[in-house]
Amino acid sequence: MGVKIANIDVGDFPLLLAPMEDVSDPPFRALCNEQGADLLYTEFISSEGLIRDAAKSVQKLDIYEYERPVGIQIFGSEIDSMRQAARVVEKTNPDILDINYGCPVKKVACKGAGAGILKDIPKMVDLTKKIVDEVNLPVTVKTRLGWDENSKYIVEVAERLQDVGIKAISIHGRTRRQMYKGEADWSLIADVKNNPRMNIPVFGNGDIDSPQKAVEYKNRYGVDGIMIGRASIGYPWIFREIKHYIATGEILPPPTIEERVKVAREHLDMSVKWKGTHTGIVEMRRHYGNYFKGYSHFKPFRTKLVTSDDLDELQQTFDQILESYSSDEPAFA
Template sequence: MPPTVPALTIGAHEIWPPVVLAPMSGVTNRTMRALYKPFGFGLTVTEFVSSNALKYGSKRTMEMIDQHGIESPVSTQLWGDDPATMAAAARVVRECGADIVDINFGCPAPKVVKTNGGSACLRDVQRCEEIMRAVVDAVDCPVTMKMRLGWTESDLVYIDVAKRAQAVGVQAVTLHARTARQFYRGEANWDHIARLKDALDIPVIGNGDLDDARVAVDRMRATGVDAIMLGRATLGNPWLVSQIRDLLEGREMQATPTPADRLRFCMVHYRTMVDELGEARAVPQMRKHVALYLKGIPGAAVLRERIMRTPTADESLALIQGCIDRLESDASLAA
């Protein structure tokens, strides 16, 4: 079947499907991105990395930006408010294997905005422009930018900032269609995404609240965006992305796997995290993932509660296996 929309082009990268895994701090580490990408993400983005922290090069920071040969293409996201520091950080992440450098003008978290980073940059559009120009000039790969609509509803600067981005050589813009002050309240307003698409020549990636394959593809067509980005709804449900890929490739959409099969994949995710990060780091990180894989599974509340308190990987995996066994025996009794 022929694709129903064009590939997303960023510099020399032809990205198919035009579906991007949203950067999510504390979630989209290397292991998680590698596990989820095959479901149908054309592009993955790292967790955001502080440009200031890169000056000190801690082991954890370096681990976050080391991309050599793992995914292709991969975009490394940076945040900060100082153009020179952002430029220096961009050179480091490029050196460490980033195919694309993404600038964060979207994060509303207090620890970020108190140092004028993330969405706080949107309060000073001139500063945004200086940061983008410095980063574009610093690296020999495409630079992209991700932002919110503005700091508040009364100050929607997204078109102004995106036009400045285009003028200084940024090669794609992602819009999460909420203001910084909204955090995650209310709904993402896709009318703004359509407006941005009309205003720019460079690719626009639409983001916010996509949690259904048909709605996602309809939104893509209705707004004309070049790609969509998905975050929260894919956690514990990467099959959503395969469904979107099916629709974009003109196929019938595959069904979501059974709860038992979803939990089998959860066990693969768990074991891979333990292998790559070690048990001490993987167990607390996997608690939130397991809770998400359990979403909508009948009778899972008790298990979710127990996983939160279980200190070892073996015990957690045994609990998940127990749930799979129960689901399968219930299904065979019902058959």
């Protein structure tokens, strides 16, 4: 019996792709899906942007049959706007609607959205209830341990959110004040999971960057699944590697240079088709460092990849990378 979010079976120990702005777009989701991610979340979408019909927000609603199950994530601080946005999302027919209560970025949190709502737990619970009541979709939440060291109320908060109807919760093991610094504390995520009153899936998030760590945290903290964010950027193979290690205890060899170039090319191609040439090229740049991480003397190629605005030139660079690093000769520093 797999883990279920409402009536959606997401596998025995699901691996979730985290919602990341300018990262978790349809091209990247397609690659993560191919590599074994069990549930994909979109980039977070501004509720105000959706209501105003802002092009960038509306474009983020694009979802495709091959990526199901897929969740669309929204953020905002105004209850009416969030309710309206939830209705817009429902018309797109995702499998899940997710609410972002975790984004620590100043321009979001300081307006009371994202992790900003952790300063006002009653509002967080009320807003969640209003959205649950507004739509027929299963509603999930992504959040953090609390606003700061003195307000880690996540055990109580998770219980209250469950009581107003959410169907799963993903918890990043840091406070808002920590941003992405220090080490994620999963012990409180385990406390949520071990709360006898909790009966919805609890997913852990933060610092999972290897198959070994995924299995160690799975065993140590007993979560229902793991949400992976930064470790997947430019490395969709992380899902395949973790799944293989869970199933067999073996570490898969890393992808060859041929596979890395092939997938990077596919990614660029899909990105350009989806966003247009300029944006597609620019938004791929954050991925290249990880696509080719660990290869010695790679800097000149990386510089070309992150500065060129010309598709032909980028394809030539990929050709040069293939010529310079053949599979039969490990190029790791």
